[in-house]
Amino acid sequence: MFSYYFKLGVRSLRRNPALTSLMVLTLAIGVAASVSTLTILHMMSGDPIPQKSERLFVPIFDVAPVDNYKPGDKLRENQVTYQDVMNLLKSGQGVRRTGLYGIAAPIEPPRKDLPAFSANGMAPTRDFFAMFEVPFLHGQPWSAQDDERGADVVVLSREISEKLFGEASPVGQRINVMGLPFTIVGVIDKWVPQPRYYRLVGGEQFGKGEDMFIPLASAIRHETSHNGGMNCSERSDPGFQGRLRSNCTWLQFWFETDSSGDRAALQSYIDSYAAEQRKLGRMKRAAPNHLFNVTEWMQEREVVGKDTKLSAWLAFGFLLLCLVNTIGLLLAKFSVRAAEVGIRRALGASRREIFRQFLIESAVVGLAGGVLGLVLAFGALALLSMQGSEVAVVAHMDLTMLAITFIMSVLAAILAGLLPTWRACQVTPALQLKSQ
Amino acid sequence: MEIRPILSALLRNKTGAILVALQVALSLAILANALHIVSERRHMSARPSGVADEHAVFSVSVRNLFTGGPEQQLATQKREAETIRAVPGVVSVANVNQIPLSQSGWNNSVAVDRKQVDETAPSSFYFSPDSIIKTWGLKLVEGRDFLPSEYMDIDNNSDAVPGQVIITKALAEKMWPGVPATGKNMYFGTGEDAIEVRVVGVVERLQTQNAEVTARGEYSSIVPMRQYGGYPGALYTIRAEAGQRERVIRDVEAALRRASPTPVILESVTLDQHRKDRYRADTALSWTLVTVSILLLLITASGIVGMASLWVTQRRKQIGVRRALGARKADILRYFITENFMITSAGVVGGVLLGVALNQLLVSKLEMARLPLEYLITGGVVFWLLGVIAVYGPAWRAASISPALATRSA
Numbered sequence: 001m002f003s004y005y006f007k008l009g010v011r012s013l014r015r016n017p018a019l020t021s022l023m024v025l026t027l028a029i030g031v032a033a034s035v036s037t038l039t040i041l042h043m044m045s046g047d048p049i050p051q052k053s054e055r056l057f058v059p060i061f062d063v064a065p066v067d068n069y070k071p072g073d074k075l076r077e078n079q080v081t082y083q084d085v086m087n088l089l090k091s092g093q094g095v096r097r098t099g100l101y102g103i104a105a106p107i108e109p110p111r112k113d114l115p116a117f118s119a120n121g122m123a124p125t126r127d128f129f130a131m132f133e134v135p136f137l138h139g140q141p142w143s144a145q146d147d148e149r150g151a152d153v154v155v156l157s158r159e160i161s162e163k164l165f166g167e168a169s170p171v172g173q174r175i176n177v178m179g180l181p182f183t184i185v186g187v188i189d190k191w192v193p194q195p196r197y198y199r200l201v202g203g204e205q206f207g208k209g210e211d212m213f214i215p216l217a218s219a220i221r222h223e224t225s226h227n228g229g230m231n232c233s234e235r236s237d238p239g240f241q242g243r244l245r246s247n248c249t250w251l252q253f254w255f256e257t258d259s260s261g262d263r264a265a266l267q268s269y270i271d272s273y274a275a276e277q278r279k280l281g282r283m284k285r286a287a288p289n290h291l292f293n294v295t296e297w298m299q300e301r302e303v304v305g306k307d308t309k310l311s312a313w314l315a316f317g318f319l320l321l322c323l324v325n326t327i328g329l330l331l332a333k334f335s336v337r338a339a340e341v342g343i344r345r346a347l348g349a350s351r352r353e354i355f356r357q358f359l360i361e362s363a364v365v366g367l368a369g370g371v372l373g374l375v376l377a378f379g380a381l382a383l384l385s386m387q388g389s390e391v392a393v394v395a396h397m398d399l400t401m402l403a404i405t406f407i408m409s410v411l412a413a414i415l416a417g418l419l420p421t422w423r424a425c426q427v428t429p430a431l432q433l434k435s436q
Numbered sequence: 437m438e439i440r441p442i443l444s445a446l447l448r449n450k451t452g453a454i455l456v457a458l459q460v461a462l463s464l465a466i467l468a469n470a471l472h473i474v475s476e477r478r479h480m481s482a483r484p485s486g487v488a489d490e491h492a493v494f495s496v497s498v499r500n501l502f503t504g505g506p507e508q509q510l511a512t513q514k515r516e517a518e519t520i521r522a523v524p525g526v527v528s529v530a531n532v533n534q535i536p537l538s539q540s541g542w543n544n545s546v547a548v549d550r551k552q553v554d555e556t557a558p559s560s561f562y563f564s565p566d567s568i569i570k571t572w573g574l575k576l577v578e579g580r581d582f583l584p585s586e587y588m589d590i591d592n593n594s595d596a597v598p599g600q601v602i603i604t605k606a607l608a609e610k611m612w613p614g615v616p617a618t619g620k621n622m623y624f625g626t627g628e629d630a631i632e633v634r635v636v637g638v639v640e641r642l643q644t645q646n647a648e649v650t651a652r653g654e655y656s657s658i659v660p661m662r663q664y665g666g667y668p669g670a671l672y673t674i675r676a677e678a679g680q681r682e683r684v685i686r687d688v689e690a691a692l693r694r695a696s697p698t699p700v701i702l703e704s705v706t707l708d709q710h711r712k713d714r715y716r717a718d719t720a721l722s723w724t725l726v727t728v729s730i731l732l733l734l735i736t737a738s739g740i741v742g743m744a745s746l747w748v749t750q751r752r753k754q755i756g757v758r759r760a761l762g763a764r765k766a767d768i769l770r771y772f773i774t775e776n777f778m779i780t781s782a783g784v785v786g787g788v789l790l791g792v793a794l795n796q797l798l799v800s801k802l803e804m805a806r807l808p809l810e811y812l813i814t815g816g817v818v819f820w821l822l823g824v825i826a827v828y829g830p831a832w833r834a835a836s837i838s839p840a841l842a843t844r845s846a
Contacts, residue, residue: 022738029731066627068553106501106701116501116699179501225667235629239593240666306802307721310473314466317794318728321462325739328455332746384720419451 005357009364016333020365023329027369027416030322031409032376037308037315039381039401044206045304048193049133053294054260056131059088059270061277062287063247064233069285076287077231078201078301079249082220084277089125093269094255094262096131099216100124101251102202102227107212108176109164119160119177119211120227122199123219129155129188131256132198137161139171139186142215146185150217154182160211161187178222182214197294199252200301202228226250247282260293267291319412326416330365334358334420341424342432351425358421359414366413370406377405442775452743453779460783460819463736465790467818468811469798470725470732476805477722480649481715485536486604486641487707488573492527492676494685494706495535496520499669502698506591506665513662513670517566519695520672523687525680530566531662532673534645537710541645546657547623548611550630557610559603559655560644561624565589565662569602569639571675577605579618579637582660586636592666597624598659602637606654633659647714681706736819737826744776744830755834756842765835772831773824780823784816791815 013020047053060077061084062069080088085099100122108116128134129141138161142153154177161170161184174181192209214224223240228250236246243250257266270289277283292300341354381397446453487493498516500509513531520529534541542562545555562568565588569581579602588598601622608617617638623630642656676684685704692702712719748755755768795807 019742022742026735026738029735033728033731066553106499108501108699116701118499118701118703234627235625235631238595242593305717306804307717310798310802310804311721311724313798314470314725314728317462317466318732321459321466321732322735324455324459324462325735325742328452328459328739329742331452331455332742335746336749384724423451 001353001356002360005360006364008357009361012361013364013368016336019329019333023326023333023365024368024372026322026325026329027366027409027413028372028376030319031369031373031405031412032380034312034315034319035373035377035397035401035405035408036380036384037312038404039377039397040384041304041308041312042401043194043396043398044308045298047295048195048197049294052131052133052256055257055262056294057094057255057257057263057266058292058297059253059255060290060292061270061274061283062285062289063249063283064285065247065282066233066284069287073287075290075300076233077249079229079231080251080253081247081249082244082251083282085216085251085253087273088253088255091269091273093266094257096127096256097254098125098128098131099251099253100128100199101216101219102199103214103219103224104227105178105212105214105224107160107164108179110173110175111164114164120203120208121210121212121214123214123216123224125216127256128198128213128254131254132193134191135189137187137189138169139184142185147215147217150215150221152177152180152182152218153185153215155186155188155213156184157191157209157211158187158189177212177214178224180222188213195298195303197298197303198254199228200297200303201252202226205301205303220244255291263291263293323412323416326365326413327419330362330417330420331423334424337424338427339432341427342429345427345429346433354425355421358424359417362413362417362421363410365417366410367406369413370409373409374402374405438771438774439778442771442778446775446778452747453782456740456743456776456779457783457786459736459739460780460823461786461790463732464784464787464812464815464819465794467729467732468787468791468815469794469807470729471815472795472807472811473804474722474725474729477715477718481711481718483643483647483653484641485643485647485707485711486572486574486639486654487536488575489675489678490707490711492678492681493572493673494676494681494704495532495538495671495673496685496688496692496702496704497669497671498692499701500696500698501668501700506593509668510589510662510664513664515695516670516692517672519691520674520688523684523691525677525684525687527675527677528571529672529674530564530568530571531670532562532564532566532568533663533671534560534562535671535673535705535707535710536643536645536656537647537707537714538645538705539710539714543644544624544657545626546607546611546655547626547630550623550626550628550632552626555626557607557655558652559607559657560646561659562642562656563659563661563663565660568658568673569637571673572642573675574642575640577638577640578608578616579635581637587660587662589662589664592663597631597633598661599633600636600660601633602639602658603635604642604654604656605638605640606651607657608635608638610651610655733818733822737822740776740780740823740826741830744772744827745833748772748830748834751834752837752842755837756839759837759839759842768835768837769831772827772834776823776827776831777820780820784819787819788812788816 062076063081089097089099103123104118104120106116107119126141126144126147137158146153170184173184195205230248230250232248234247236242236248255266274283274289500512517529517531520526544559544561546557546559547555567581582600586598586600590596612620617635620635621632622635623632641654643653644656647653689702689704791812798804799806
């Protein structure tokens with residue numbers, strides 16, 4: 001019976017073309033609006049590294065020199081100081097650790113036909129690549145000795161490598177970075193996590209990947225200026241060396257633990273570390289020391305902006321309106337068929353059967369709305385991605401969202417069909433037949 | 437009055453009327469809030485930066501690949517400024533550390549007294565060895581611009597800071613409400629190390645690099661200095677002659693490349709572009725909301741047309757009888773329009789309540805602004821009009837029903 005009702009439903013789409021197309025269009029627009037905003041929300045708030053997000057932690061300390069902490073004060077720092085990075089790297093806590101900061105360094109291509117250009121990248125330690133599962137196309141990360149010595153080695157992105165050296169592996173070659181010769185040790189494959197959860201402070205949270213990586217110790221040795229924010233709660237000594245000794249926060253730090261259960265141990269370590277620093281005259285505010293895992297860190301940094309949430313809410317309000325509209329239109333469509341229902345009921349169809357038939361017909365409308373809605377949603381996403389560079393990278397539909405579109409559309413239509421269908425079932429056959 | 441019979445007819449067949457009223461209520465609630473947000477964002481992104489005639493202003497960042505020592509860097513910066521100044525069409529140039537609306541730069545905290553524990557306000561920290569008041573056309577409302585003798589070139593590794601500062605009116609009001617700020621001393625930071633500077637002038641307005649929505653967006657301070665010896669490059673802000681900007685950008689870049697003995701990386705950005713980038717998300721949201729609002733109106737109108745058409749079909753016979761008993765076309769038309777007006781009114785009342793509730797939710801959850809009543813009133817009028825226009829077609833068709841035909845059939 002299902003397939004028969006389904007066929008009837010498809011046929012009845014043609015019966016009242018104006019009304020039906022209005023219905024399908026309404027549903028499609030509502031679904032498209034909610035799906036496109038939901039896609040952006042889904043892509044923005046999705047877990048970028050599900051297998052590890054519970055095991056990667058950002059520590060944050062309050063390093064202000066004054067003793068005026070009141071419980072409930074907002075977190076004042078979002079990065080860490082150079083001193084703390086050095087101490088934590090040596091701490092041996094967790095299975096891996098890395099400290100990093102953003103850099104913008106000029107690269108001079110070995111080919112003379114290309115002009116020098118500025119590359120955006122980072123200065124992390126070796127563990128970074130393993131912690132964030134960065135895929136390598138050629139070569140490998142630099143060694144632990146390179147980290148210690150601050151060696152002039154560089155890992156390039158695939159894009160930069162292909163721009164400078166074509167398809168061939170450039171590992172072992174030298175290029176000038178910041179006017180100094182650096183040896184290429186590796187090239188990473190395409191790696192553009194959205195959001196850029198590994199460095200949510202400074203730069204855009206969504207967007208391009210990194211152009212290159214050099215060891216943290218090397219960047220410090222060359223006094224490479226940092227590309228990103230800095231927060232100083234007290235006056236620091238002048239110059240780069242002064243900044244290294246200061247209580248200015250401008251680097252980011254990550255721990256990786258063996259299991260998510262090791263969090264408590266890590267927390268107690270950073271608490272005791274902060275207590276020790278307090279004895280040395282730092283961190284006088286004695287504010288709580290924070291650990292954030294990946295999802296908590298994304299929330300703290302407000303990766304999903306208020307405007308995105310607002311759009312999603314409005315889109316669902318809009319879908320609700322479309323639903324109410326569809327109910328009205330279905331009511332109109334079904335009410336003119338009272339005579340048909342009367343005859344079927346008189347010939348022995350139960351209310352249940354009528355209910356099924358009309359509900360399936362509503363679902364067919366929903367399916368048509370879903371197909372059209374999908375087309376519209378693709379159009380809406382294309383439009384949205386033209387407006388903002390940050391949105392462009394997240395305005396892509398994946399399979400989950402595709403499935404959700406259809407389910408949502410059909411569900412919406414069935415929901416909208418419930419009342420009109422119930423009304424259709426109330427038709428009394430005798431009355432209908434008599435009035436004919 | 438014929439309201440009573442219409443009302444009792446409506447009450448006998450409520451479903452359709454409720455659906456239409458619900459649609460109007462939902463649309464009105466969303467529309468009023470959406471349009472309010474749009475107008476707020478429009479207003480926000482049109483706030484003046486303080487820079488006169490923004491279209492003529494752009495900036496060039498220069499990164500030198502080979503820099504030499506600090507002294508050489510200083511000489512390079514001075515030479516670059518001269519090179520730019522010599523380009524025809526350049527009205528004024530200033531070496532500067534940051535640009536308003538550019539979303540990256542320096543902040544500093546300021547205090548009225550060094551004994552304070554907490555700073556008085558955060559402030560955006562501009563510095564330049566040239567007069568940015570002149571280049572940007574900032575309006576001095578108190579005091580004076582810096583004297584040539586006050587500008588200092590400061591080595592990145594030294595600790596010196598000039599003793600003068602020019603602040604914005606907003607910052608002056610925050611620090612010394614109701615009192616002239618010129619001549620007063622203020623501090624960068626607090627405590628022993630705080631740097632003491634004297635306010636020599638107040639400008640009407642200079643937005644910060646982030647142009648925050650709060651009063652903070654105009655808390656800026658300007659210091660007469662240049663730093664050199666740190667980052668191997670410099671940023672120049674340039675005012676071009678009216679209508680010459682694009683050509684001047686090209687000529688400035690070419691002149692800088694020609695004048696530099698070693699390779700340089702140049703990046704020019706207009707202030708218009710900075711403004712566009714700063715408010716990109718707001719513009720995108722505005723367009724989304726405008727689109728949604730238009731669709732909202734269309735869908736609600738189509739809903740009203742659909743339901744009214746249905747009622748006309750259902751009541752063909754009754755209309756025929758009424759017409760046969762002497763009702764004129766105008767009476768039928770009025771019946772439908774009045775009926776629709778009653779339904780829309782119920783929807784508008786519901787929409788006002790729903791709109792206020794929705795706004796309450798937005799205020800509490802997403803920190804949006806409170807909705808002024810005007811939006812709801814205007815929205816209500818729009819929906820009343822929309823209702824009348826939408827129902828007119830079906831009502832006209834009803835009125836055109838010939839009494840003879842309507843009563844005979846079936």
